[in-house]
Amino acid sequence: MTSLPSHAEVQRLHAYWQASNYLCAGMLYLRDNALLRQPLAPAHIKRRILGHWGTCPGQTFTLTHLNRLIREHDLDLMYVCGPGHGAAAVLAHAYLDGHYSERYPECSRDEAGMTRLFQRFSAPGGIGSHCSPHVPGSIHEGGELGYSLAHAFGAAFDNPALIVAAMVGDGEAETGPLAASWQSARFLNPARDGAVLPILHLNGYKIANPSLLARISHAELRALFEGHGYRPCFVEGDDPPAMHRKMARALEQCLAEIRAIQARARGGERTPIRWPMIVLRTPKGWTGPRQIDGHAVENSWRSHQIPLPDPAGRPQDLRALEAWMRGYRPEAWFDADGALAAELRALAPVGDRRISANPHANGGLLRRALDLPSPEAYSQPVRAPAAADASPTQLLGNYLRDVMRANADRFRLFGPDETASNRLAAVFEASGKTWMARLLDSDADGGHLAADGRVMEVLSEHLLQGWLEGYTLTGRHGLLATYEAFAHVIDSMFNQHAKWLDKARRQGAWRAPVPSLNLLLTSVVWRQDHNGFSHQDPGFVDVAANKRPEVVRIYLPPDANCLLSVAAHCLRSVGYANVIVADKQRHPVYLDASEAARHCQAGASAWDWAGTHVSHEPDVVLACAGDVPTGEALAAVALLSSRFGGLKIRFVNVVDLFALAPPTVHAHGLTDEAFDALFTRDKPVIFNFHGYPALIHRLCYQRRNHVNFHVHGYREQGDVNTPFELAVLNGIDRYSLAIDVLARVPRLRHCGAAVREQWLARREQQVAQARAEGIDSDDIRDGRWPTYEARRD
């Protein structure tokens, strides 16, 4: 173990901390006189003072000490800033270590650059008060709170040399996702993965309340983290010299424990693991103003944002601000040019060892493309459209198995206890499920549990999504497969990640694009008949479609071969959030591998084999998106053409949902000419959609023929039904579609009424029959269910 800091080193550490705190205060308040070379005057104060002081000193303190640890041990260490609005602290350190100025040369290491940094902070046209893609060294959006620890673990997986220091705010710690994230340590394999060092920052207060964990007993706090499997190391106090020594000692000790755990595991021992963590208890707004107008500020929620509200307007605030900032002795730490003194510069690591410059935190730099097999080899042979069935996810499982084999250092599959349920179990031939907790003999019987497993299963969509985000943001690849309805659990995480990707894209070249986030929504609404209403919700794609079109892609492959094509494409892509919706049940396969590839490439195309009289201008377009709606639309063609032999039907399938959007809105949008060529300019379009109908209207409403679009989709009608009854309740069944065609094609209207009644009666009868037989989803293709024939004109 390295020696603890000498008195002189403590003084240097303290100086560095003072310099960083000075910068934080400057970012909040100053637009001029950055180094206080003149007496502070109202004209130096920002017109609008925005930002958050409370969390800063604890973070700058920690970063100062992490720098020491990196230097002493030449560590590959990155930092995740969990507390809300903590950017000032991270920016201060990035500026002090020089990396910020490398990325943003206008903020040079002199008084002019410092002034620009102060001016841009939390100012219109400037940068935010929480971490964002703008901040070098950050992979964690600091806006919403709750995901820091999950991101940290995601970053640590498969990075054996990396240590991720994760600062967790005591406010954030109250959120559900963070509360669940402590479990992550049970999924970290010290033999293969890096380490995460959680630092719970108990500064005692949130926006306007005490934090709960700061107000429980010491014994309870210790018990809580021991219960989570950690060894908590307490660093508590407010006396800087003593605290510097305690923090240095704690970090050394934690590092030694991490090294020991890793050494044992890497030497082949499998012993119980108790990862170290730090509980850092310091006053909120530590070293800031003690009081204002007789009210406590330091160590109070009043220091959360702006401790002195109006220095430009209130002389006493101005005086207090000046005294506070001069107390950090800027003149001692910054030279005549405003650059950090050489003695202090030496306290920061250099090059890529700087926390702000750690390459993992700019994961695109480290991205290695996946070695991807061709999806063709995994496809279902297609003698004729719909002649054979396949479970789309089952074929995908075979593909992912080999993706996993070929990329054993950089691909993981994530799922909430549903990998097998979602029929992806073939992956277990390549790798088990990560499991570091206790094993029983019985687990050997089909449990697929393994310390080196690459399938991540835990019953928390939050945790899985957070891990996956952390994994991809550090340059690796993955896919999260989850029940469609419960994808809404991570709506907000998806939103934040899409926003991150969009802002990262706009940062300029220095942020290298990271692998896409891939979500597979399966166990879909139309096959949740037995689970009932609570499991029926196809609205995640609506949430996704609200994000920037530059970063979002939504695919609804109609069959297994198309799913393979889409999945391979998504796994190759960078910088996107890809959402794929595909069922796990068996469905007909329509397109062979090369047809599927062409169809997916086109995004939407007419299936001539499924239409009627396709060499003529159609009477009606039957369009569809999604596997179940496609099957029903095909059955509607069979119904219609059996009755109206002369009816000219064009059959269009949409696999890439944004093909419907104008090309001005989304890069995948069909040109107006291509759209009109598919959907006509004036013929009725009966569109059978997987989700809520509004999404199709929204994508098409600027198209010429939109007024003739009639969209069928989920209408929030469901219960414990047969699959067919569920389709009927929501009007996506073959009969509803065919009847809609009758109503929309002028020359069928005269004969429609009688046929309509017949079809409704037949439908009624079939609903009753299926219900009586308790028919299963799979029975649809087992001949126990009215089927349709693939047609060729």
Place this chain on the structure above:
Amino acid sequence: MTSLPSHAEVQRLHAYWQASNYLCAGMLYLRDNALLRQPLAPAHIKRRILGHWGTCPGQTFTLTHLNRLIREHDLDLMYVCGPGHGAAAVLAHAYLDGHYSERYPECSRDEAGMTRLFQRFSAPGGIGSHCSPHVPGSIHEGGELGYSLAHAFGAAFDNPALIVAAMVGDGEAETGPLAASWQSARFLNPARDGAVLPILHLNGYKIANPSLLARISHAELRALFEGHGYRPCFVEGDDPPAMHRKMARALEQCLAEIRAIQARARGGERTPIRWPMIVLRTPKGWTGPRQIDGHAVENSWRSHQIPLPDPAGRPQDLRALEAWMRGYRPEAWFDADGALAAELRALAPVGDRRISANPHANGGLLRRALDLPSPEAYSQPVRAPAAADASPTQLLGNYLRDVMRANADRFRLFGPDETASNRLAAVFEASGKTWMARLLDSDADGGHLAADGRVMEVLSEHLLQGWLEGYTLTGRHGLLATYEAFAHVIDSMFNQHAKWLDKARRQGAWRAPVPSLNLLLTSVVWRQDHNGFSHQDPGFVDVAANKRPEVVRIYLPPDANCLLSVAAHCLRSVGYANVIVADKQRHPVYLDASEAARHCQAGASAWDWAGTHVSHEPDVVLACAGDVPTGEALAAVALLSSRFGGLKIRFVNVVDLFALAPPTVHAHGLTDEAFDALFTRDKPVIFNFHGYPALIHRLCYQRRNHVNFHVHGYREQGDVNTPFELAVLNGIDRYSLAIDVLARVPRLRHCGAAVREQWLARREQQVAQARAEGIDSDDIRDGRWPTYEARRD
């Protein structure tokens, strides 16, 4: 303390448990021969076997013992079933205690009724395998997992005599919301509230994996719950007689501890509280088939669903099923008619003491309407439209303060550490924030913390929403105010609650309507300029709009007085999920109290004072929804009329979003005549919307004039901007609107180009100026910002 069960009583308890397990197995498998009066044959087996056995025996065991506790102590006790797919167990007990047959007389207490129960379970047209509104005694939807404990605490608040036994699944325990829910005990006041008895059911396995908490050491498990502030009481084993004794003892002991805690608190002592909880460790699928084909079933994930997959097809499965079910000795517990033997009937409580019939679990029965002051008294006087400003939420805070005073037993306000930030701080004059953890002297200085506080603050939207759901489902009233962007955190909870309300509505009269769930989304997208992109997301209303129109209402009050009117309406309503979007910043007030009431009642109306030449047919309709967009639309009128004096503008404000939907879709929808009268049949409508534009199109697309609707709204463009620049980036600013009018009104097109250029230049200049001044949101109304004048024709 009551004596522990004698040997004879243990035998009776065991019999009751066997009878309930028998019913569970019957629900899974049988469509005939319900009491096994004949040898079991394939014809007796359901065609489709669906359901979940694994969780049942642990729950039936617990319910059997809770019955005993209720009888012994005459308890008011309700049960929350957390484990996934646990309905069979709850239904079995509801059937045994007779209440199920009272609600559903077709399932009478005889062989025919039992057969019908078996047939309907998890069958098409029947009932689901997880708890739902169908299940008497349940307030908790068992589909998604994670919210059981939060619901239980919500039910216990302000119900001092109630005990809520909350069974938590060890799968569910891995979710974020559940992990955070353990904190709830820190917010339960034993002097005022009821008790929650968590029963963590460690049956060891999820769908396909071990559960994490079942595989950590005993010491860690104990530490974890001690850390959360509980005293865990372990009931572990698989030998029924021993387990009956342990469970009876544990429940007696927990009850005694609860009583002691309550007695101390109600006697005025404020001592540290350690609530009891039970850790129940039993084998998954306990008492079910041990093995199948050489693989373990009992005490394995293989018992999660159907332990014997194919009794109709595989003779060995049939034999095993018969042996298993006969082992429960149905002939001993059900009489010749198929009714439960009298000796066992005596083991269930009677009347409302039955868990299935507890009135709190049918909370509408206990609902007492709020005593609501008239909102007029809280309104901002309006000399002329926009002559005065007010913060909408600040006025609402005054109103809620008095609602709270007048309803101190049945109204609570919920918020994630943001009540003050959201400017609702007036409520603290009526009540503090619930706080049971440690208090410091400094808290007296503005902390507003109180053991008997009625403002619930914790930094977890999940926990708050779960508490509020539990509180309203048991008949009480509340409102959750939260940041608009982060409302997405609870998307999925909202979905599930809306589905619950919709299904409850369809249960028939026995489920009495509960108070509405009220959400106030504030700190809105347009005033998140300083927080930047991550805080900008108005999409929650899109999620809400996907739910059944029968239960969802969405309001965007344009000013403070309208917010008061809407809020009073929502607090009076029952059975809905109300979403209100209103900013906290100061905005002009346009309508006085009675005008506001009329406007809100109408849902949408023309504001003649804001239009021009309003006695004529308009050239254009300027419509708006939301406070910020309304202000910009008014400013656009000023711009346009200053330049084009003859232009006839109709100004329409929409406060009730569903007024736009057809009346066939939503009860609040305007008739087509009324819609056309407001929006014309053929004139351009420039619509300035608070959220993503697609929602307006979606609501209006079936309207005659929809083709002429041009909607401005949030386009996912934002950063740290001035409010005005944010509006400009997304095209909802006055200039964008006015320029759109130029483009849409035919007679303005010839002169439009020059004016357009002027306006764009002016806008550019104003954006730059505001940016340079670092202008604040509030400055818009401080004269530092170009304003508009209220107009009268």
